[in-house]
Amino acid sequence: MAKTINQMSIQVKFFASLRDKIGKADIELDAAKDPAEAWTLATDNAPRPDNILVAVNLDYARFDTPVKDGDEVAFFPPVTGG
Amino acid sequence: MSNWISEQAIKPWQILADCEVLQPTGQHGATSSFIGTMRDFSERENLEKMVLEHYPQMTERYLAKLEKLARCRWPLQDCVIVHRVGDILPGDPIVVIGCWSAHRRAAIDACDWLIEELKHNAPFWKKEFGPEGAHWVEQNTDGHSLGNKP
Numbered sequence: 001m002a003k004t005i006n007q008m009s010i011q012v013k014f015f016a017s018l019r020d021k022i023g024k025a026d027i028e029l030d031a032a033k034d035p036a037e038a039w040t041l042a043t044d045n046a047p048r049p050d051n052i053l054v055a056v057n058l059d060y061a062r063f064d065t066p067v068k069d070g071d072e073v074a075f076f077p078p079v080t081g082g
Numbered sequence: 083m084s085n086w087i088s089e090q091a092i093k094p095w096q097i098l099a100d101c102e103v104l105q106p107t108g109q110h111g112a113t114s115s116f117i118g119t120m121r122d123f124s125e126r127e128n129l130e131k132m133v134l135e136h137y138p139q140m141t142e143r144y145l146a147k148l149e150k151l152a153r154c155r156w157p158l159q160d161c162v163i164v165h166r167v168g169d170i171l172p173g174d175p176i177v178v179i180g181c182w183s184a185h186r187r188a189a190i191d192a193c194d195w196l197i198e199e200l201k202h203n204a205p206f207w208k209k210e211f212g213p214e215g216a217h218w219v220e221q222n223t224d225g226h227s228l229g230n231k232p
């Protein structure tokens with residue numbers, strides 16, 4: 001369930017083309033057990049592209065990496081820097 | 083440690099020169115550098131500009147991690163990594179890497195590894211703008227094969 005006030009919660013971020021597709025840059029959730037559940041809740045169960053990457057608290061993670069209150073979960077497409 | 087993200091235009095040769103003068107005289111026998119510059123064309127069209135987005139905080143953390151790993155893996159005397167973000171025009175430098183070592187193989191291999199890691203794992207994303215409009219770059223070219231095509 002999405003939150004509207006700022007308290008301990010899961011902060012979810014989307015970057016680049018994924019942000020455009022989802023239509024939002026960030027959202028707060030009450031709770032999520034892992035990034036997979038965070039994706040489902042944050043996107044209203046939108047299909048998850050196969051090639052997207054996930055980070056938890058600024059480090060690459062897996063979709064089943066446990067997350068806890070106060071964590072930041074980020075979803076983004078394959079990177080293209082350099 | 084010397085690595086940073088720049089929202090302003092960078093001068094790669096000046097950055098390398100500034101690092102060079104800090105090196106102890108006679109200690110390094112090799113300097114390897116890489117400078118990435120924006121082209122005015124892509125595989126699909128001519129380009130007018132590019133916007134480089136990144137994940138603030140994760141990017142800085144990742145650059146620092148890469149420099150640390152490179153220094154652990156190769157006997158580097160010094161290392162610098164600078165990456166642009168924001169609006170970039172054709173001809174603008176995007177990234178500069180410099181590696182100083184006592185011997186050439188360490189400097190060359192570390193520099194090569196760093197640019198490939200930056201291109202394939204650091205959280206940056208390119209959005210290109212051309213006559214057909216704007217589009218996100220889906221993936222980088224393969225740095226170890228495309229350049230060898232005749």
